[in-house]
Amino acid sequence: MRGDGDGWAESPDGTRQWGRFGAAGLLLRAPLADGGSAVLLQHRAAWSHQGGTWALPGGARDSHETSVHAAVREAEEEAGITAGSIRVRASRVTATAASGWTYTTVIADAATRLRTEANLESTELAWVPEAEVDARPLHPGFEAAWPLLRATPARVSLDGLDDPEAVAAALPRTLELPDAEFLWLRTDGNGNARDARIGAGADIDDLAGNVLYLTLAQVLS
Structure with a gap:
């Protein structure tokens, strides 16, 4: 059911993570003119959790979805990236919690830096050269995972x-x-x-x- 993943997963230690069935985000790369790569980042709206930081388009996974489906859907909702314009290359669990909650980062490529359309969850969206990603104030979860994701x-x-x-x-x-x-x-x-x-x-x-x-x-x- 669409939206049944929205909500908090609570761990025995009292910490909470967004996504009753886990969460997923899309790490999308596209080529730069100099041969390098750029990564699509979302500047999170001030009202959102960890607002003001930069992270990947993503969110809660619904009960009927795979992590790949959830990440691609969230990228379309939050950035206007359509499924047919990208190619998924890999996926990796980049965070876990005692409740069994997981965050999966889905890695994909685009042939070019696609046009984006932000929703209310974003202050802005930007294609950031891969070497410059960690120069921005990153969401703590993404910051911890980035060294294992960069290419x-x-x-x-x-x-x-x-x-x-x-x-x-x-x-x-x-x-x-x-x-x-x-x-x-x-x-x-x-x-x-x-x-x-x-x-x-x-x-x-x-x-x-x-x-x-x-x-x-x-x-x-």
Whole structure:
């Protein structure tokens, strides 16, 4: 039922978290002209919980929803981001409480910095360069989770590939590695970036010297 998740979950220690069935938010990335990435942030309205801080569009999960569905719905309600304009890449539980409550961050990409439309829960919405996110006054929960969510830029070489056009068409994008690290994969751009190459093999996502080796399946997944 729509809206049945609105309300507080109470833990035995007396603390409360918003969302009777948990909560979820959307971390949406889009490419910048220099090859880097920007993250869509919400400046929370003064009247809201932790108002005045910056965080991700998100909110309570309803009983019938997955965390992904809840995060995408909240992004549409709070930022005007439609489901068809983004691609979900991963999800990660970034906060828990003794009540069993969880907050899940859903990571997604957009092909460009989409136009946004704020509702009453936002003072403003902004595409913030990833390297500048932690310079803003962040919501405490998002601030604690951000080091585990930020993506390391990686420049992928297309040299020697049988079908470089297919790889180029899949980039830029967020990639989650098995060790829970996130990469922002791109083919060009300025600034610091880890060098990455695509090879064969099932277990080559380790750093070899200064080059990160990835499988074609990883890049195209």
